[in-house]
Amino acid sequence: MKKIKPFIALAAFLIALTLIIPAVLVLPFSDEHKASGKLGENLAKSPGKVTDVTSTSKDPAVEVAVFRFSKSKIEKVQLEDYLVGVVAAEMPADFEEEALKAQALTARTYIVHRLMTKDTLGVPKGAQVNDTQNHQVYMNDDEQRKSWGKDYDWKKKKVLEAVRSTSGQILTYEGKPIDALFFSTSNGYTENSEDYWSGSIPYLRSVSSPWDKNSPKFNSQKVMTVREFEAKLGVKIGSSGxxxxxxxxxxxxxxxxxNFNGKVFSGKEIRDKLDLKSSDFAWERKGNNIVITTKGFGHGVGMxxxxxxxxxxEGSDYKEIVKHYYKGVEITPAENMLATITAQK
Known part of the structure; x- marks a missing residue:
């Protein structure tokens, strides 16, 4: 019996070693997905808990009253939940992490600007913002689950990480929150604010945006009859080419x-009247139809x-992205402004 003890001790040691080694090998890679450029792909294969996010929010407990158009009711949500809902609705979750961070930063800036100026245009009494493209599109958690389905876990975690990575930050110009406008796809350039709306805003300047050519929304086409075209614009073309x-x-x-024989329209007016994707358009007549081609998708102002x-x-981080699209802006702590909003309630 005494001769067997060393064997038993050795066996016990080997068993213990087989249990310890895998754990030791796993530990150095346990946080890899949180910094990986393929976060979504990795989490889709092995979804983790949505709450397992390393960073914590610096956004205070500010409540946002969102008017839900489809339900005709006001939904009150915490700022972080609102921002997650905006990023989830406004940008595909499979976009690069730095792009999602840029979107989170613009979304926070937009709502802080609106709350600071007490802008209630376009919402009923008691609401501060609506959930449409007129303000910022928003999905609550139930809607995210329905939209994302089996991809909910990794998409939610990725969006939440983007929001928390930029928490407590907004974009300012001369110390004030900017009107952080954004849109889907440019025609290769963004637009000066005064070329689409009235008023020149110094940080909303035209810049090159060559990356948009890879967007699936870069080119589009619309066909309408000559009669429909004439009716919508209030012009006469007749048989002219x-x-x-x-x-x-x-x-x-x-x-x-x-210029239509002395009747002049802006590009924005034609885009609105004909419901075009962009104000960069060209057209040609083909029989009784007019074929309209457009480049880009959206108003073109901002990001x-x-x-x-x-x-x-291409390797740019979110700070470089926003400073490319908004000229002369600074990334500023929002703590004092958010505290002011909280104190006003």
Missing amino acids: TIGKIVERTTGKRVGKV SQYGANGMAE
Whole structure:
């Protein structure tokens, strides 16, 4: 019996060793997914708990009253939950992490700007913002689960990480929160604010955005009858092959003005009346139809979402992205402004 003890001790040691070694090997890689550029791909294979996020929020307990148009009711949510819902609705979760961070930063800046200025345009009494493109599109957690399905775990975690990585930060110009406008896809350039809306805003300047050419929304086409075209614009083309004359282009290389025999429309007016994807358009007559081709998707002012993702793919971080699209801005702690909003309630 005494001769067997060394064997038993050795066996016990080997068993213990087989249990310890895998744990030791796993530990150095346990946080890898949180910094990986393929976070979504990795988590999709092995989804973790949504709450397992390393960073914590610096955003205070500010409540946002969101008017839900489809339900005709006001939904009150915490700031962080609101921002997660905006990023989830406004940008694909499989975009690069730095692009999602840029989107989170613009979303926080937008709502802080709105709360600071007490802007209630477009919402009923008691609400501060609505959930449409007129403000920022928003999905609550139940809607995210329904939209993302089996991908919910990794997408939620990735979006939450983007929001928390930028928590407590907003974009300012001369010390004030900017109006952080953004859109889907440019035509290769963003637009000066005054070329689409009235008023020149110093940080909303036209910049190049070549990454957008890879967007699936870069080119689009729309066909309508001549009669429909005439009715929507209130013009007469008749049998002519000439369809107005472009007399002005914007800095962002979109249509500035079109002259229809003395009747002049801005590119924005034509985009709105014809429901086009962009104000960078061209058209030609084919029989009784007019074929309209457009480049880009959206108003073109501020940050391009597909441009932001293209910059991130090339290695730019979220700070470089936002400073490319918003000229002369600073990334500023929002603590004092958010505290002021809380104190006003």
